[in-house]
Amino acid sequence: MKLPYQGAIDCDVHVTVPSSAALVPHLDDFWADHLTNRHIDRFPLTLTGNAPNLPISARADWRPAKGLPGSDFDMLRTQVLDNFGLRYAICNVMHGAIALFNADMAAALIKAVNRYVAREWLDRDPRLRGSILVPLQDIDHAVAEIERWAPDKRFVQCLFPVMGDQPLGHRRYWPVFAAAEKHGLPIAVHAGSTFRQAPSGSGWPSYHLEDYLMQSMAFEDTLVSFLTEGVFQKFPGTKLVFAEAGFTWLPTLLWRNNKVWRGARTEVPWIDRPPAEIIREHVRFTLQPVDAPDGAMLNRIFDHVGSDKLVLFSTDYPHPHFEGDDALPDGLSDDMIRRILIDNPLETYPRLREGADAGAAHSTKEAVP
């Protein structure tokens, strides 16, 4: 069904840097030289999962005539912000620099990407909000990047891919969670892989379809990582947003972890209450893709997980998940619709609650670091 009213908050919209050459002006001389001399700037640094020829990379009417899906600002404004009557849209830029092994190069490029997003996207429409892409290859760089953008209140969360070097709850990442918690920034874990390991415990599959399907397994394992590592106890302000994860796998995860915890709790003594309770408090999921046949089944899932607060509206533009403007499944109650479109996102993002003032503070380019 179509959105019944204006003012929804889209928590997963993709913007794409149109080319690596576009980043060069945002790099210092050292890295600008590397990019140009080594011809790195001739390739777009596109993650495998975002290959533009894949049918899942863009809905036909959302695919620009020229350039990469998600790279056209005017299309985003018309097709998403105006068309859905959004109050806010959170831009997630899943840039391929996260997959590089050279931590310094990645950090330089990611700084440039975040700057590009701020100048070329956030500056141009007060409804747009950003996610701080984080170079996780080196934790000092990662923290520095968060500290760099945290003062710009239009950045409302940090952004990680779900499949990196290690499960994201691991202690090596904790300085990042400390910084995120300090600034009241939720952590968005988004579908996508840096290909450090096979997507499954039995190795590498054959088809793109499998790569996509296996993303949800990575989300499950990531959630168990955050839980068992005690991230939610160490950083109680942590909010996770699983983006483009699907979520209909969640009931099994809650039930199984509740059960195993009873037998394994001596190993993880910091887990001081049933895992399902902890997860319901700290973790949210963007709506798309809706891995359920209809709204009626979705309602069953909400019952199984025991909460109506978990799902945040998203279109996942320009990825194709629905036809026309039918961004919501049929069969949801008015109350549930309002929760998904507005209340749950506002409860999740402190910076969105702070309201429209955030946009006014950064109308000049000087404010962008």
Add this chain to the structure above:
Amino acid sequence: MNMPVLERDVQGKSKLSFVDCDIHPVQRSDKDLHPYLSARWREHMDNFGGHIRQGLIGQVMHPRMMAAGQRADAYPQRGGPPGSDLELMQKQHLDFNGCEIGMLVALARGGMEERNLDFSAALSTACNDWQLHDWVEKDRRLKAGIVVPQEYAEHAVKEIDRRAQDPAFRQVIISPKSSEPLGRRRYWPIYEAAERNNLVLGLHPAGISGGNASSGTGWGTYYMQEHYTFGTTTTGNLISMIVEGVFEQFPRLKVALIESGFTWAPALGWRMDKHWARMRKETPHLKRPPSEYLREHFWFCTQPMEEPETPGHLTEIIDWIGWDRIMFSSDYPHWDFDDPKYALNFKMTDAQRAGILRDNAKALYKLA
């Protein structure tokens, strides 16, 4: 959970009469296989031993919980690990609980993950002989599963063909911690042999801490965390088998998922269907939505039984999966063993209960 047997309600002695789809027999030591190995392989076993993808010998790198993951009361008095003593198994479980038929899943020393392929061949044959002579012939309630090394398809096929006519063997057991996802074509000869011989394929999670990282996110830190990856690895193998078209190629193949739970299955079906539809042209060999292959070719054992916060949710999910697809399993002698008297504590009709406890397994495995 580890609770002393004596605390159990004595009324458990009343005969439930069930089929247990997951019992783990274990050798007391390497020596139990010696009668079934040639001198060349006995010597190899002594001098070199197993070569698997794991950093520690004889132990996993995510140590298990109490009693090395076993029931503490299942350690036989005469020595040997839990599951190695038939008499204790009878006393504690088969007789005590009223087990009518027990399906053996012999994970240990079967060569399933042995990297020396010739050794893996010898081990699998020996392990199957051992199951037959040391277990099935001594207690007729027990049925064996043909252990095969999935990385050595040629031998696996020979071993399947060798055992297929013996009614002591009811399924083919392979390890899901394979070198590649199980749908990949290198494993197809095994499926061909299983289908041709009307044998069920039994998949049981394997908990070695080597090979591919247990998750696409990397290796976990804690056992509680690692435990969950048995489920996601199973999911990955299902996705692979279905999407690669194993069930188009082998339409009569039936798969039993042992110790993987089942409440996740409907959601996986929905997700596969949704995204297959968006990328359909990549897999023209799939003639039907993936969830249909899942619905038609898979059976699910109950252990570890999910425990939703609202028990009625379990009933609902089984409604979605099909009551004919669920089969009771205990996982004796592991620590998270499900007791047949207590594990099925959610709402169902008598017929549904009989199906889960007995009839579904009898139909699938063609047990009398």
